[in-house]
Amino acid sequence: MPIREEQQFAGELRNLEAQALAGVYDHYSVAVYKYVRYRLGDDRMAEDVASEVFLSLLESLQRGSGPRTNVKGWLLATAGHIVTDHLRRAYRRPTESLDDEHPDAGRSLDDEFDRRQRSRDFQRAYQQLTHEQQHVVALRFGEGLSLEETAAITGKNVNAVKALQFRALQAIQRNIGESPHE
DSSP: OOHHHHHHHHHHHHTTOHHHHHHHHHHHHHHHHHHHHHHHOOHHHHHHHHHHHHHHHHHHHHTTOSOSSOHHHHHHHHHHHHHHHHHHHHHHSOOOOOOOOOOOTTSOHHHHHHHHHHHHHHHHHHHTSOHHHHHHHIIIIISOOOHHHHHHHHTOOHHHHHHHHHHHHHHHHHHHHTOTTO
16 A cells, blocks of 8 residues: 555544544455464464454554554554564463364375374474564565664664564574474
């Protein structure tokens, strides 16, 4: 979305215009969900957290704060904070979720097992990253944002984002290489 439209959206939001709120939700809900889903690896939890992001937007606007110019950046940064809080709570109280997915009838059981194992290996390696690295990887690869957009959302310069991304990808590769399932 062009900067001028972002600023107009932000102005309308500050006035708590219903159409602007609905428009922001319609325009950004998929991006917020995809970002959160990438970070958490869980569909249901991603839906809950994405809802929390938009609730946080409404509460911020009611307090007279919220996004001033970059609505998407504000939403994704807020999503990052909520995900981090969720992961901290989950770390203190670990749970094991049951997988509701069933193998695709077109895939063999071996293929499905391999796909799920690769996914678990990636998630395990991803969880070993720092929160900053997870945030950058989710923005760059989950959301497909450019280095400049990622830098703006994280409040870092482009070189710092590149360094975080490079170290994160190296750590993922190293951690997957150490997987006992290979």
